[in-house]
Ligand code: IPM
């Protein structure tokens with residue numbers, strides 16, 4: 401039988417926050433079958449690899465996969481292919497989840513928690529669509545080599561094909577149609593060949609199939625500035641793997657805390673989605689029971705919507721999170737003193 405939800409708690413605060421997802425899932429959708437496997441550094445310690453073949457097979461056989469967080473100082477000297485992060489990259493490519501949806505939503509009760517002025521972030525609902533399985537994260541050649549005359553040389557390669565650009569742009573245009581109908585495409589076409597190709601492919605696709613959607617091309621550095629200057633001008637922003645990594649961290653902070661934001665990574669229709677909070681493993685607070693579980697809980701909300709065919713329950717859960725925040729529920733990252741479990745309790749009480 402197919403598992404509905406595979407939990408990969410991972411490292412650091414990952415197990416603490418995914419435990420709260422399990423509580424919420426059990427309450428809101430008791431019929432879901434849930435399985436759990438070690439991942440990242442925890443998997444390396446127990447099984448010798450950050451992502452085993454069995455775990456990848458289980459991920460591909462589930463309807464949705466929810467990952468907590470990976471990485472930590474313990475594994476920083478491990479060879480690159482054994483590092484927890486390599487497990488995550490292997491999972492993303494192995495599952496073929498090329499489209500990473502990273503919403504930056506400012507919950508009303510948290511508008512004061514942002515480092516930006518309330519009026520700039522209140523009502524913010526902006527979606528970054530990050531290409532997730534290509535670009536400089538995976539391009540060949542890469543490596544560090546010794547130079548004959550002394551010194552070393554590090555190489556990374558940024559590569560994109562028209563196929564990869566077109567399929568991610570399509571996701572962005574489709575999403576925009578169900579939102580405010582605007583797409584901003586961010587690249588560096590002024591200096592990069594891949595950026596130039598990106599702009600051409602997006603322009604052609606827009607003219608061919610999505611002329612009804614408003615399209616703006618924006619250089620990635622300007623995008624970073626505009627995100628902190630006037631984030632509400634954006635609806636959907638589509639960008640490559642590396643720019644998406646950076647711009648989504650900036651966008652996340654607008655909403656008050658990285659501890660609030662979920663993400664969904666989707667592949668071809670009918671294949672399982674991978675859901676992850678945007679935050680990392682936060683080794684500084686791991687084990688203290690004070691991590692904000694809302695990013696993980698909202699990642700489950702996205703799983704209900706995009707993979708588990710229960711948008712109704714997703715709406716219910718989203719509203720419960722908002723009411724918990726309205727009621728004053730705050731972990732330390734939001735300026736309060738609730739524990740992880742108490743924050744989840746506050747959400748459960750609203751379900
Ligand atoms: C993210 C993270 C990952 C990335 C790391 C942990 C490999 O920063 O999901 O944004 O760079 O993609």
Ligand code: MG
Nearest residue numbers: 645646649678
């Ligand atoms: Mg990142």
